[in-house]
Amino acid sequence: MGKNLSAVVAHIAVILAIIITLGLAGAFAQGASAGQGSDRFTGELEEGAVLRILENDTAIKQGYLEELLDAFNAAYAEYGITAVDANMDQYTDLENDGPYGYGPDVLYQANDRIMRYVDGRHIMPLPVDAIDCLDVVGDRAWMAYSATTDGQANIFGVPVNVQGPLLYYRKDLLPENWEEEWDDDKNGVPDMVEYWTDLYRFSKQRKEESGGQEFGYMRSFLEPYFSVGYLYSYGGYTFGNNNTDPSDIGHSAGNAELGGRVIRQLASVMDERCIDDSVTTGAYSALASGEFFATITTPDVYTMFVDEMKADGYSEEYIAENLVTADIPMLPASGDLEDESEGFIECKMMGGVNGYAISSYTDYPNAALAFVNFATSYEMVSRRNELLGIVPARSDVASDVGGLSEVINTNLEEGSIVVMPSIKENAQIWTPLQTFFQDIAKDPYRTAEEYKYDTLEKIKAALVNVDEQIYDAIFTLRG
Amino acid sequence: MQEAQTTKVKNAFSERGRKIAAWFKGLPARTKEKFAFAREILNQGNGKVRASMLLMGMGQLLYRQWAKGILYLLVEIAFLAYFILRGADDLLGFFTLGTVESNAWYGIEGDNSVIMMLMGILAWIALLFYAVLYIANIKDCYAIQCAADTLKAPKSFKKELSELLDKKFYKTALALPIVGVSVFSILPIIFMILIAFTNYGGDIVPPALVDWVWLDNFGRILTLGQFAPTFFKIFGWNIIWAVLSTALNYFAGLGLALLLNKKCVKGKTFWRLFPILAYAVPGFITLIAFKYMFSYGGPINQMIVDAGGTAIGFLDIDAKWTARLIGLFANAWLNIPSSMLLATGILSNMNTDLYEAARVDGASAWKQFVKITLPYVLFATMPVLISQFIANFNNFGIFYFLRGGLYMEGYFLASDTDLLINWLYNMSIDNNYYSIGAAISIIIFIVTSVISLAVYVLSPSYKQEETYQ
Numbered sequence: 032m033g034k035n036l037s038a039v040v041a042h043i044a045v046i047l048a049i050i051i052t053l054g055l056a057g058a059f060a061q062g063a064s065a066g067q068g069s070d071r072f073t074g075e076l077e078e079g080a081v082l083r084i085l086e087n088d089t090a091i092k093q094g095y096l097e098e099l100l101d102a103f104n105a106a107y108a109e110y111g112i113t114a115v116d117a118n119m120d121q122y123t124d125l126e127n128d129g130p131y132g133y134g135p136d137v138l139y140q141a142n143d144r145i146m147r148y149v150d151g152r153h154i155m156p157l158p159v160d161a162i163d164c165l166d167v168v169g170d171r172a173w174m175a176y177s178a179t180t181d182g183q184a185n186i187f188g189v190p191v192n193v194q195g196p197l198l199y200y201r202k203d204l205l206p207e208n209w210e211e212e213w214d215d216d217k218n219g220v221p222d223m224v225e226y227w228t229d230l231y232r233f234s235k236q237r238k239e240e241s242g243g244q245e246f247g248y249m250r251s252f253l254e255p256y257f258s259v260g261y262l263y264s265y266g267g268y269t270f271g272n273n274n275t276d277p278s279d280i281g282h283s284a285g286n287a288e289l290g291g292r293v294i295r296q297l298a299s300v301m302d303e304r305c306i307d308d309s310v311t312t313g314a315y316s317a318l319a320s321g322e323f324f325a326t327i328t329t330p331d332v333y334t335m336f337v338d339e340m341k342a343d344g345y346s347e348e349y350i351a352e353n354l355v356t357a358d359i360p361m362l363p364a365s366g367d368l369e370d371e372s373e374g375f376i377e378c379k380m381m382g383g384v385n386g387y388a389i390s391s392y393t394d395y396p397n398a399a400l401a402f403v404n405f406a407t408s409y410e411m412v413s414r415r416n417e418l419l420g421i422v423p424a425r426s427d428v429a430s431d432v433g434g435l436s437e438v439i440n441t442n443l444e445e446g447s448i449v450v451m452p453s454i455k456e457n458a459q460i461w462t463p464l465q466t467f468f469q470d471i472a473k474d475p476y477r478t479a480e481e482y483k484y485d486t487l488e489k490i491k492a493a494l495v496n497v498d499e500q501i502y503d504a505i506f507t508l509r510g
Numbered sequence: 511m512q513e514a515q516t517t518k519v520k521n522a523f524s525e526r527g528r529k530i531a532a533w534f535k536g537l538p539a540r541t542k543e544k545f546a547f548a549r550e551i552l553n554q555g556n557g558k559v560r561a562s563m564l565l566m567g568m569g570q571l572l573y574r575q576w577a578k579g580i581l582y583l584l585v586e587i588a589f590l591a592y593f594i595l596r597g598a599d600d601l602l603g604f605f606t607l608g609t610v611e612s613n614a615w616y617g618i619e620g621d622n623s624v625i626m627m628l629m630g631i632l633a634w635i636a637l638l639f640y641a642v643l644y645i646a647n648i649k650d651c652y653a654i655q656c657a658a659d660t661l662k663a664p665k666s667f668k669k670e671l672s673e674l675l676d677k678k679f680y681k682t683a684l685a686l687p688i689v690g691v692s693v694f695s696i697l698p699i700i701f702m703i704l705i706a707f708t709n710y711g712g713d714i715v716p717p718a719l720v721d722w723v724w725l726d727n728f729g730r731i732l733t734l735g736q737f738a739p740t741f742f743k744i745f746g747w748n749i750i751w752a753v754l755s756t757a758l759n760y761f762a763g764l765g766l767a768l769l770l771n772k773k774c775v776k777g778k779t780f781w782r783l784f785p786i787l788a789y790a791v792p793g794f795i796t797l798i799a800f801k802y803m804f805s806y807g808g809p810i811n812q813m814i815v816d817a818g819g820t821a822i823g824f825l826d827i828d829a830k831w832t833a834r835l836i837g838l839f840a841n842a843w844l845n846i847p848s849s850m851l852l853a854t855g856i857l858s859n860m861n862t863d864l865y866e867a868a869r870v871d872g873a874s875a876w877k878q879f880v881k882i883t884l885p886y887v888l889f890a891t892m893p894v895l896i897s898q899f900i901a902n903f904n905n906f907g908i909f910y911f912l913r914g915g916l917y918m919e920g921y922f923l924a925s926d927t928d929l930l931i932n933w934l935y936n937m938s939i940d941n942n943y944y945s946i947g948a949a950i951s952i953i954i955f956i957v958t959s960v961i962s963l964a965v966y967v968l969s970p971s972y973k974q975e976e977t978y979q
Contacts, residue, residue: 034560035551035552035553035555035559035560035563036552038560038561038563038564039552039563039648041564042563042564042565042644046593049590049593049594049598050593050597050598050601050602051598051602052598053593053594053598053599054598054599054601054602054603055602071615071617126715129614130612130614130622130716130717150713151715151716151717151718152613152614152615152717153614155614155615156615302806302821303806303811303821303823304806304807304821306806306823306826306827307805307806307807307825307826308805309802309805309806309807309808310806310807313807391614391615392614458940459940459941461915462915462916462917462923462936462940463917465915465916466827466915466916466917466918466925469826469827469916470827473823473826473827473828476820476821476823477828496919500917500923503736503922503923504923504940504941505941507734507736507922508711508712508730508734508937508941508943508946509712509713
């Protein structure tokens with residue numbers, strides 16, 4: 032038995048020795064590969080590079096990407112560099128795809144999506160000196176793409192366009208006597224598109240006169256992107272320290288409850304559709320049919336309203352004259368849509384900045400940077416504006432285009448557009464906020480005994496609860 | 511009546527209990543037997559067997575069993591090659607889960623803890639396979655020795671191969687499925703279970719390195735103030751939901767099948783088409799349609815408002831029980847057709863003589879249903895019923911599509927219609943807490959398996975298996 036047992040033990044010992052020796056050797060070998068850092072932006076273009084470019088679906092559908100790629104490929108033909116459509120989902124997840132070589136080299140996404148890649152170092156910090164549009168893009172747009180890593184502030188993306196809400200309204204639905212009755216400051220602009228108090232009053236009147244069939248302002252409150260601005264306007268914020276500190280959550284800060292009351296008041300002059308999202312997609316046809324006088328949405332959907340109005344038989348000239356986009360109206364400082372006595376304040380809205388970033392997994396960082404510079408040049412951003420109707424982040428293009436592009440850029444720089452937080456914890460704000468907005472929009476449709484938000488104290492308490500929920504979502508289960 | 515039921519339950523459990531007890535009772539004897547055989551090999555094995563103990567296949571080669579010897583030797587070589595090339599690394603990585611954090615900015619590849627865990631599990635499975643083959647190799651060599659000692663000719667390789675296609679065909683047939691199940695089923699299950707013992711999630715996602723935290727996640731679930739009340743609220747609703755929805759779908763399906771089985775019903779095929787159409791439409795599309803129908807802007811509210819009423823928030827924040835009932839209804843819409851098809855198939859196999867005899871004995875239609883149809887259908891469908899219960903218990907889609915995106919007061923990252931699986935999703939996907947999610951899914955698994963086992967043990971399918979065979 033002894034000899035046989037020894038043979039078995041010897042066999043096991045040999046296997047164990049192999050496992051332990053080679054396992055440890057492997058671990059040491061990996062450890063030794065650490066610390067081979069280098070700056071990858073040398074300025075030398077990688078000849079023969081093939082860049083995979085991830086663009087958004089609209090740019091692809093409208094033919095902008097094709098134009099961009101053709102122009103770039105022609106310009107860089109002498110270096111043998113070509114850019115191709117990455118042919119991936121526009122929301123591709125670099126975190127999961129990049130390390131395995133499947134991600135794009137250059138990606139175009141909103142700032143909150145791009146910046147969540149920073150912690151995992153999936154996108155590269157860009158060499159500031161080599162970015163051509165550095166001086167013509169405003170500071171706030173750059174802030175959306177800046178983060179501090181290893182104690183050093185870096186830029187991780189190049190802004191292309193600014194996303195900010197606008198008021199869409201039908202000029203032909205204004206009361207005939209608006210110049211006498213609805214233009215107190217006699218500036219030639221209807222008060223209901225300048226001040227929320229007047230839009231509220233007009234909405235109430237329109238709803239009452241039509242027996243609840245027609246509305247003034249209508250928009251679902253379910254989407255925090257369009258609703259959180261009312262809280263911001265009265266002192267609320269999402270994260271402290273310019274939206275970079277997730278431990279400081281402030282939707283209940285300052286007098287944010289006044290913003291809650293504004294939402295409740297506005298909901299009361301709409302109908303129950305403002306509680307859920309069933310009105311969101313129907314807003315285009317409802318504005319076209321005249322059921323709604325005004326709504327708020329982003330500039331890039333202007334053509335959707337136009338298409339619906341055309342379908343209703345309006346001519347292009349008529350639409351151009353009567354479908355008007357305007358800056359967001361001002362809010363009463365009192366936080367009460369029935370009280371103008373304290374004057375007005377800017378209405379803040381959440382916005383975003385879309386831009387290009389370079390994947391850390393690219394084999395051609397210098398060619399990718401050349402592409403980003405090319406795509407953010409004056410000519411290409413102007414063309415993008417022409418084809419897609421985007422609001423350029425480049426101030427030179429915005430001022431040449433004028434109109435709302437300039438207004439939105441000014442709003443961004445003046446802080447009326449609050450850029451979505453660029454930290455990954457931002458993903459955890461939406462559900463608690465959405466729940467709160469649904470709840471407060473529902474309140475006017477409850478019976479008086481069931482009101483949950485009939486005092487500012489109750490609204491404040493609910494906002495504190497929202498902040499706690501977000502804090503819990505971010506921190507409570509962290510190890 | 512109640513006493514009789516209690517006695518039935520007791521008997522069923524005691525019968526099962528007796529079997530389990532007998533299995534455990536026999537365990538020491540069976541283990542002793544295995545050890546005795548191992549001892550016999552160690553004591554009686556000759557030099558050639560010892561050679562196989564040292565190096566797989568050597569004994570067989572010494573006995574001139576060339577093909578088998580070479581095959582075993584190749585297994586040994588393949589295993590050693592695997593461990594030298596990567597298996598050893600993978601096994602060690604399983605314990606460390608990585609030591610070097612990757613940094614794409616500096617081109618440091620580093621370790622991916624999640625991949626290391628997966629490859630580590632695979633290495634353990636490979637090691638287990640190797641151990642099984644190693645033991646088989648020794649037993650085989652000892653069998654050759656025994657044959658040689660008794661002057662019998664050992665089985666030729668050809669004969670053993672032909673046995674694998676005849677007497678031992680089960681081994682041949684099951685070999686590939688076992689490998690497939692190990693890689694595609696057991697590996698992910700073990701992976702998911704092991705995730706519950708790490709800190710994977712939150713900030714700790716690759717490239718950050720994951721660590722083993724053992725029972726910390728379970729401790730956190732038990733000690734976190736907000737967690738337990740939410741768990742029990744959701745769990746209570748989950749049980750109610752699973753029981754009600756399973757019963758509703760099953761009996762409504764059976765009722766529909768019985769109705770369409772009636773001789774007096776004209777155009778049965780035509781009527782059967784409608785539930786099948788509902789079944790054919792992808793579930794999530796149906797649910798989105800239901801959500802729209804019951805929304806404030808949907809057709810139902812439109813009709814209510816047009817009729818002079820006030821719009822109803824069927825699925826809104828205040829609609830706890832209305833939303834739950836709509837969920838039950840939508841789920842029934844999706845699942846009754848499959849229950850109906852199942853019952854239709856089973857009813858077509860019923861022995862009509864039984865009904866004839868019952869009618870002669872004066873049994874009413876209800877009596878016939880309760881005493882003949884229901885026991886037979888229940889017997890035949892109990893395993894399906896249990897699987898439907900589990901599917902309903904873990905029904906993610908219904909409330910995700912109908913009423914997702916709400917966190918209610920008094921609930922921790924959940925709403926009052928969420929089931930445990932939705933809560934699990936909220937935590938693990940929406941909020942990135944993968945390890946906590948895995949810990950909860952283990953709890954869900956334990957709960958559902960206990961319920962399923964208990965239901966199955968009490969069912970006629972188990973108790974009266976012989977009766978119907």
